[in-house]
Amino acid sequence: xxxxxxxxxxxxxxxxxxxxxxxxxxxxxxxxxxxxxxxxxxxxxxxxxxxxxxxxxxxxxxxxxxxxxxxxxxxxxxxxxxxxxxxxxxxxxxxxxxxxxxxxxxxxxxxxxxxxxxx
Amino acid sequence: xxxxxxxxxxxxxxxxxxxxxxxxxxxxxxxxxxxxxxxxxxxxxxxxxxxxxxxxxxxxxxxxxxxxxxxxxxxxxxxx
Numbered sequence: 069x070x071x072x073x074x075x076x077x078x079x080x081x082x083x084x085x086x087x088x089x090x091x092x093x094x095x096x097x098x099x100x101x102x103x104x105x106x107x108x109x110x111x112x113x114x115x116x117x118x119x120x121x122x123x124x125x126x127x128x129x130x131x132x133x134x135x136x137x138x139x140x141x142x143x144x145x146x147x148x149x150x151x152x153x154x155x156x157x158x159x160x161x162x163x164x165x166x167x168x169x170x171x172x173x174x175x176x177x178x179x180x181x182x183x184x185x186x187x
Numbered sequence: 188x189x190x191x192x193x194x195x196x197x198x199x200x201x202x203x204x205x206x207x208x209x210x211x212x213x214x215x216x217x218x219x220x221x222x223x224x225x226x227x228x229x230x231x232x233x234x235x236x237x238x239x240x241x242x243x244x245x246x247x248x249x250x251x252x253x254x255x256x257x258x259x260x261x262x263x264x265x266x267x
Contacts, residue, residue, distance in 0.1 A: 099258070135235075136242050136249040152261050153234045 071128025079142040083172055084114035087129045088139040092116040099151040100139045106158050109182060111175040112167070144170045159186055190248065190255045192220065199224060202244030213260065221260040230265045237263035 069077075079085050084107070090096030092104045092114070107114050119126040119138055130136055133147045141148040143166060148154065157163040158179070167174050192210040199208050199222065206226035213219045222241070229237045238261050242249060248256045 099260075134239060136245075136247075147235065149235050150238070153238065156234070156262075 071124040072132055075125065075128055075132050078115070078117065079145045082115040083144055083170070084112055085117060085142045086114055086139055087117045087119055087125070087142075089118070089120050091118055096120060097138070099137070103139045103141060103151050103154050106154065106163075106182065110178045112172065143167070143172060159183055190220075191217070195220060195222060195245070195256070195259070198246065198248070199241060199244050202240070203228065207266070219258040220256065221262070223262040223264070225264045225266055227266055229263055234263065 086092070086100075086103060086107065088095060088097075088100035088104060090100055092108060095101035095104050096118075104116065117125065119129060126138070129138070129140055133140055135147065135150060137150050139151055139154075141150075141154050148166065149157070154163065157166070159182070161179075161183070164174070164176065164179050166172075192212060196208050196210045199206065199210075203224060203226045206224050206228075208225075209223045211221045213221045224237075224241055229240075232240070241261055241263060245256065245259075249259065
């Protein structure tokens with residue numbers, strides 16, 4: 069299976085997928101760490117894919133989304149953004165709205181706490 | 188090869204001549220950058236489209252293990 073097909077299958081089979089460097093428990097890059105940290109804290113059930121484990125996926129995910137950087141967040145098969153966009157959306161509440169619309173469970177109080185701490 | 192802030196700004200400037208561009212060395216190590224780009228052409232685009240356009244202006248320098256730009260935090264906005 070090509071990297072593209074593999075990615076397509078993964079993001080269709082899992083509601084929330086984070087392509088990152090390292091794992092959600094042990095991120096290997098500050099940008100990946102920031103997004104994984106937000107999702108962990110908000111109690112989102114998501115699949116973490118370590119791009120460092122597979123060079124084909126590492127390049128494949130960039131071609132797939134036409135986006136040159138890692139991490140990349142996908143919700144219900146759609147590319148949401150990288151670290152900067154996810155951070156902005158978390159602080160503005162847009163990420164909550166997206167999860168609400170897509171029926172993804174998360175802890176609203178935790179999301180509010182992140183916003184309070186960064187206000 | 189690491190890039191300098193003025194090189195980053197020049198690349199973005201070439202694609203967005205009228206933009207307000209602020210490039211900051213966030214770690215003071217010449218390797219971790221932040222760029223804020225405010226441009227009228229972003230109007231009507233979502234953030235993914237805006238940032239994709241900025242990445243395109245950097246012409247592959249973000250890519251791959253040999254990418255000259257290791258870390259660039261992007262903020263894109265439409266003028267108020």
